[in-house]
Amino acid sequence: MSHSTTTPIPYRLTRVGVVMSPLPGHSDEVEGVLNPASGRTPDGRLHLLPRLVSEGNVSRVGLAEVTVEDGVPTGVERRGVVLAPDEGWERGKNNAGVEDPRTTWIEDLGRHVMSYVAYGPLGPKPALAVSEDLVHWERLGPIQFEYQPDLDTDLNLFPNKDVVHFPEPVPGPDGEMYFAMLHRPMWDLGWFRPGEGVHLPAGVTDERPGIWISYVPVAEVKQDIRALTRPRHHRLVALSEHPWEELKIGAGPAPIRVEEGWLLIHHGVSGTIEDPFAQVQTVHYAAGAMILDPADPARVLSRTTEPLMAPETEEERSGTVPNVVFPTAIEEIDGVRYVFYGMADAHIGVARLDRAE
Numbered sequence: 001m002s003h004s005t006t007t008p009i010p011y012r013l014t015r016v017g018v019v020m021s022p023l024p025g026h027s028d029e030v031e032g033v034l035n036p037a038s039g040r041t042p043d044g045r046l047h048l049l050p051r052l053v054s055e056g057n058v059s060r061v062g063l064a065e066v067t068v069e070d071g072v073p074t075g076v077e078r079r080g081v082v083l084a085p086d087e088g089w090e091r092g093k094n095n096a097g098v099e100d101p102r103t104t105w106i107e108d109l110g111r112h113v114m115s116y117v118a119y120g121p122l123g124p125k126p127a128l129a130v131s132e133d134l135v136h137w138e139r140l141g142p143i144q145f146e147y148q149p150d151l152d153t154d155l156n157l158f159p160n161k162d163v164v165h166f167p168e169p170v171p172g173p174d175g176e177m178y179f180a181m182l183h184r185p186m187w188d189l190g191w192f193r194p195g196e197g198v199h200l201p202a203g204v205t206d207e208r209p210g211i212w213i214s215y216v217p218v219a220e221v222k223q224d225i226r227a228l229t230r231p232r233h234h235r236l237v238a239l240s241e242h243p244w245e246e247l248k249i250g251a252g253p254a255p256i257r258v259e260e261g262w263l264l265i266h267h268g269v270s271g272t273i274e275d276p277f278a279q280v281q282t283v284h285y286a287a288g289a290m291i292l293d294p295a296d297p298a299r300v301l302s303r304t305t306e307p308l309m310a311p312e313t314e315e316e317r318s319g320t321v322p323n324v325v326f327p328t329a330i331e332e333i334d335g336v337r338y339v340f341y342g343m344a345d346a347h348i349g350v351a352r353l354d355r356a357e
Contacts, residue, residue: 038329115163162250319344
């Protein structure tokens with residue numbers, strides 16, 4: 001395990017094992033099970049919502065009940081598919097998918113809020129769905145970022161991923177309370193329109209994709225839950241700083257409240273990316289963490305200089321995309337926090353998250 005003794009973040013990750021692998025002969029999973037969301041059904045049972053990849057790189061969101069032995073997650077029992085690329089905007093002529101779900105139980109709304117990436121005609125776009133039971137999901141639709149003149153651009157032009165919601169209202173830039181989401185715009189439009197290249201918002205000089213925050217007023221969401229898809233007050237939170245995250249960073253699981261503030265586990269990518277949408281790349285995904293200020297979650301109080309976890313095991317080092325540790329969910333079991341993560345875009349692993357003394 002690689003972690004720095006000087007890290008200002010008093011947390012560590014310790015591997016527990018693999019909890020889910022593709023079932024042989026299962027057509028929905030032939031290209032991998034990975035990057036799960038998580039939550040508890042109304043009866044309290046813990047579930048993962050894994051991304052299931054079928055032939056042709058078409059992703060669906062499954063439901064799988066976590067098997068727990070002596071307080072430790074050891075495996076899953078499959079419960080079917082809960083979201084598929086059934087809507088026209090979730091499919092292109094040669095691609096389709098609902099990918100990389102992240103869920104947050106928002107007590108104030110009595111709902112699980114899921115963000116996912118709709119892989120449609122214009123590439124990856126973030127979308128939201130909500131559920132009371134993890135089984136039946138209501139699409140709220142694609143996220144529509146409000147136009148913000150001082151950015152000198154329209155965030156809706158750009159592919160965007162890694163959207164996660166805070167589990168409770170947080171103070172916004174004006175001190176009012178908001179439901180807030182983190183997200184990760186990608187400024188290079190060259191993949192989509194050859195020669196178009198990078199378009200940066202005003203004030204941003206680093207073209208590497210980083211973590212942003214946007215807000216929706218609590219009252220608007222209470223009145224109409226679809227308001228969650230219309231965030232505003234977009235602000236940059238963090239960019240790559242360290243060698244292990246030199247290419248880009250993105251949010252992992254939804255932030256959790258700890259003594260120090262909001263603990264955000266994030267992924268950092270190093271290596272080289274020739275084509276951001278090619279499946280095989282010479283990249284290295286590791287997991288680190290940040291503490292965000294409870295009084296202003298757009299402000300980073302501290303962050304890890306070295307990864308909390310980097311690809312080391314066989315499942316993490318070889319797979320659909322080699323050398324990937326990609327955390328996407330945190331759940332508590334008997335007072336112990338566990339992080340579920342994608343391994344090389346092929347399996348799902350779990351690690352204990354402990355406070356380091």
